[in-house]
Amino acid sequence: MGEDKRDGIVEAALKLFEEQGYHQTKVSDIVREAGVAQGTFYLYFQSKEDLFRSIVKSCLDEISGALKRESIGQDDDDAVYYQMIHSCLTVYYHNITILRIIYRNGMACRELKDISEAFYDEMMHIIKDCLKDSEEANGCSEEQLEIMAYSKIGMVELVAYQWFVVRGCGAEHIDKVAQTIVGMTPDCKAGLPGVNGR
Secondary structure (H helix, E strand, C coil): CHHHHHHHHHHHHHHHHHHHCCCCCCHHHHHHHHCCCHHHHHHHCCCHHHHHHHHHHHHHHHHHHHHHHHCCCCCCHHHHHHHHHHHHHHHHHHCHHHHHHHHHHCCCCCCCHHHHHHHHHHHHHHHHHHHHCCHHHCCCCHHHHHHHHHHHHHHHHHHHHHHHHHCCCCHHHHHHHHHHHHCCCCCHHHCCCCCCCC
16 A cells, blocks of 8 residues: 555656656645645655655666666677667666656756766666677777767667657667667777877
């Protein structure tokens, strides 16, 4: 019963955050939408910010969990990378509302700054570790690997937002999008200006 009330509060908050924006939504709006007393809200969350952070962290944890799971136990670089991208896109697709809210408020907003920094750092290290053993990273410096990792994160996020939120595409597009992203690889051997003495 308690989980149902908590889920109801989260669902109401997501709806209102998307419709009105995070900053315009009050706790009183959320409890009215959820059909619970204001005291019930505080049984589960300390504040609206705590609720918002909990929702976003849950989605981001799901993404990093998918990355970790897919990066383990496969030898084929392309297969690992494809599975990681596909898993991330799937999580984003199933969290379209959260994706809209995050983009509306920005991952660098005060409420999410520490969560987003930790999330991107963790994702970068997971992807960087996968890249280190790949043919694609042959001859790359540590700095280049980090740039590649962050570029892949940004690419997947922006494509997910454009395809699922802006264009309203369905889950049937995930496979094609993942294949396209996997087909895009930089040439590290060319080096970067100012890196490694170039």
